[in-house]
Amino acid sequence: MNIDDSTIQIGFTDVNKFYGAYHALNSINLSIPKGQFVALVGPSGCGKSTLLRTLAGLEEISSGTINVGGRTVNDIPPRKRDLAMVFQSYALYPHMNVRENLTYALRLKGVSKEIRANKADEVAAIIGLEDLLDRKPRELSGGQRQRVAMGRAIVREPQAFLFDEPLSNLDASLRVRMRKEIRALHERIGSTSVYVTHDQVEAMTMADHVVVMRAGKIEQQGVPLDLYKNPANCFVAGFIGSPAMNFIPGVIDESGESVTLDFEESPSLPIAQSMQPGRPVVVGLRPEHVELGDAQSCGYAAISISSVEETGSTTYLFSSATPELVIVADGSQQVRSGDVIGVKIAPTNVHLFDPETEVSLSNG
Amino acid sequence: MKACAKWIRDGIGFDALLIAMALTYLLAFAGLPLLYNIIISFQVVDMFSLNQLFHEFAGWDNYIEVFHDPAAAEVLWNTTLFTIVSVFFQFTLGFALALFFNQKFPGATWFRGLFLAGWVMPGLVVGVLWNWLLSGDFGVINWTLETLGIIGEPIFWRSDVDYSLISVILANIWYGVPFNMILLSVGLAGIPEDLYEAAALDGATALQKFTTITLPMMRSTIGAVIALGIIFTLQQFDLFAAITSGGPAGSSLVAQYWSWELSFRQFEFGRGAVIAVLMIVVVLGVTVFYVRSTRQETRL
Numbered sequence A: 001m002n003i004d005d006s007t008i009q010i011g012f013t014d015v016n017k018f019y020g021a022y023h024a025l026n027s028i029n030l031s032i033p034k035g036q037f038v039a040l041v042g043p044s045g046c047g048k049s050t051l052l053r054t055l056a057g058l059e060e061i062s063s064g065t066i067n068v069g070g071r072t073v074n075d076i077p078p079r080k081r082d083l084a085m086v087f088q089s090y091a092l093y094p095h096m097n098v099r100e101n102l103t104y105a106l107r108l109k110g111v112s113k114e115i116r117a118n119k120a121d122e123v124a125a126i127i128g129l130e131d132l133l134d135r136k137p138r139e140l141s142g143g144q145r146q147r148v149a150m151g152r153a154i155v156r157e158p159q160a161f162l163f164d165e166p167l168s169n170l171d172a173s174l175r176v177r178m179r180k181e182i183r184a185l186h187e188r189i190g191s192t193s194v195y196v197t198h199d200q201v202e203a204m205t206m207a208d209h210v211v212v213m214r215a216g217k218i219e220q221q222g223v224p225l226d227l228y229k230n231p232a233n234c235f236v237a238g239f240i241g242s243p244a245m246n247f248i249p250g251v252i253d254e255s256g257e258s259v260t261l262d263f264e265e266s267p268s269l270p271i272a273q274s275m276q277p278g279r280p281v282v283v284g285l286r287p288e289h290v291e292l293g294d295a296q297s298c299g300y301a302a303i304s305i306s307s308v309e310e311t312g313s314t315t316y317l318f319s320s321a322t323p324e325l326v327i328v329a330d331g332s333q334q335v336r337s338g339d340v341i342g343v344k345i346a347p348t349n350v351h352l353f354d355p356e357t358e359v360s361l362s363n364g
Numbered sequence B: 001m002k003a004c005a006k007w008i009r010d011g012i013g014f015d016a017l018l019i020a021m022a023l024t025y026l027l028a029f030a031g032l033p034l035l036y037n038i039i040i041s042f043q044v045v046d047m048f049s050l051n052q053l054f055h056e057f058a059g060w061d062n063y064i065e066v067f068h069d070p071a072a073a074e075v076l077w078n079t080t081l082f083t084i085v086s087v088f089f090q091f092t093l094g095f096a097l098a099l100f101f102n103q104k105f106p107g108a109t110w111f112r113g114l115f116l117a118g119w120v121m122p123g124l125v126v127g128v129l130w131n132w133l134l135s136g137d138f139g140v141i142n143w144t145l146e147t148l149g150i151i152g153e154p155i156f157w158r159s160d161v162d163y164s165l166i167s168v169i170l171a172n173i174w175y176g177v178p179f180n181m182i183l184l185s186v187g188l189a190g191i192p193e194d195l196y197e198a199a200a201l202d203g204a205t206a207l208q209k210f211t212t213i214t215l216p217m218m219r220s221t222i223g224a225v226i227a228l229g230i231i232f233t234l235q236q237f238d239l240f241a242a243i244t245s246g247g248p249a250g251s252s253l254v255a256q257y258w259s260w261e262l263s264f265r266q267f268e269f270g271r272g273a274v275i276a277v278l279m280i281v282v283v284l285g286v287t288v289f290y291v292r293s294t295r296q297e298t299r300l
Ligand SMILES: Nc1ncnc2c1ncn2[C@@H]1O[C@H](COP(=O)(O)OP(=O)(O)O)[C@@H](O)[C@H]1O
Pocket: A019, A022, A024, A042, A043, A044, A045, A046, A047, A048, A049, A050, A051
């Protein structure tokens, strides 16, 4: 990333965190410019929450430095870091009504009652809670509690917003709506946001910058589409995109310009670069990049289909080959199980990885 | 018969049976004695009429006699002092210990468990232990105070009218602290950790977390603990029996001990019952407070 240092709002430099012997965060380096929406994404247990909590000051780091707004915060307690966090559990204060929950931070600062009331009204209007200000958290639905948790963060006007899987307790349709609302709020307030999620769709749709983590390490970071188009390794390639990318062993052909897949039909796919002939590789093919055609026509490889799942808008095809190849086709395709179809993949959509290191070989 | 069995097996019969058993027990072993105690407080009962079920009606005489007894004022004062001081220190020390053991340090749970050892001891045993500690000639407490230079000559705790009540209060505080600590620990454990984390990010200091999160979240627990503390303290009899027997010269005489003394030492059963009735009224008041504080739950 090429960003002027003065615009960096949050910076992690060589941050390590151990729980006993367990290496929970492994040499984390991350710079977040002011106003950016960053998503930390990865499978459960990879250390996303731990990273967020070290930023908030709720966990101490073992080594490295964390900067917030140009200040090293390693030894600064959470209450002085000026960060607001939305917890997965919402962590609303059960004995306070919504108004008191929203303005708790202001009350601690000694802000007068009238100003607090005004501020609560103002924020309630932003998040649509005007009618619920006198309710206790237990009298709210999950979605409403989520809004209160957001409102409580907004009131603070902090240096940055931290979200730890804030939508994971909501039902699917509400989740999609809140996704948009959180993003809209972010733009409206112009704040810096760090958003933890295990859901790659959430990360891809909401964030300016996505950080993919695995086992305490950052595997890759970048703008969402770049991660999709140029995954740095098999893990990122498989994690980003749904359904997941197909991985098939293969060998580079004599010409060095195509790769033969390790299938019964031994189909050969042209690749976008020139490689050493005979080199074993792992070929990554996204299900949605497989184009269908007539098995006999030129440029198409033949593949037999063992099962078909139709959802109406899209049709999922599963090959009978091992490893199984998943293909996403549009719903108008008339394919039945047992059919042999022709498939073609644009050379730029053929991803190549090293079988040992799993690192991408494509020079994308 | 078959229908009845079915009613018990499948219908509400089983619930009804359980309730009936509990109610019968309560009526037989709590309700009737209570009622009989109230009746006796309005009757003339002495050694000679004790074996009769019905006694001569005495009107308010027993009550009037109790209130005019020269000991009444001191007993009232001693009982109030004993209860308030005991409950105050049981609660504050118990709360402090509960907060201490709520910190996550190695062995916290184990060490907290040790405290319960004091609580499971019978009151008489605790009393005997404290007799040794408080002993004027060879007691550890005097030795400590003398070594530290706080007192010049030994205090005869149990036989000095200025110290006798304090002796029992000390023992009672020690006896009640573990119970307070455990109940308050349970309350503390019920407060989700993330509330404190949210408060920390919202800018709360440790003290502010305590006053704005811990205390309000503990309201019902605190109410219950204090109410139970008062009730248990008003019930405390063993320690008096073991340490001072209410003496010397009534200086540590409290209502519960006086009631026993009137009934079973002086065989003034009517007057003994009067004190029991008055104490029941106080306990009832405390119970109402207890029930109300457990009812208003602040948890999510
Ligand atoms: N307090 C702790 N003590 C020991 N291990 C922990 C602690 N908190 C988290 N971990 C471990 O650290 C890893 C990362 O946890 P976390 O950051 O919560 O993962 P996630 O990415 O799902 O949010 C997990 O394997 C978890 O078991």
